[in-house]
Amino acid sequence: MKLAQETRKILKQIKNGADIWGLREARILRECEKDGLVEICESQADIPGEQRQPYFGCILTAKGREVI
Numbered sequence: 001m002k003l004a005q006e007t008r009k010i011l012k013q014i015k016n017g018a019d020i021w022g023l024r025e026a027r028i029l030r031e032c033e034k035d036g037l038v039e040i041c042e043s044q045a046d047i048p049g050e051q052r053q054p055y056f057g058c059i060l061t062a063k064g065r066e067v068i
Contacts, residue, residue, distance in 0.1 A: 019043040019054035026055040037064035
């Protein structure tokens with residue numbers, strides 16, 4: 001599977017799981033979810049409701065680890 005350089009960079013950053021704060025990254029990772037490269041989950045941050053919230057949590061799947 002051929003990935004864009006930016007997508008590969010983002011996947012490497014979430015290798016061990018991460019909260020996703022950027023809209024661009026969120027959109028790219030939603031596309032990766034369709035290909036089975038990542039698993040979208042609840043964010044791990046415990047932030048009060050009145051503060052900015054991450055879009056979601058995300059971690060690589062086994063298939064995602066093979067690709068990068």
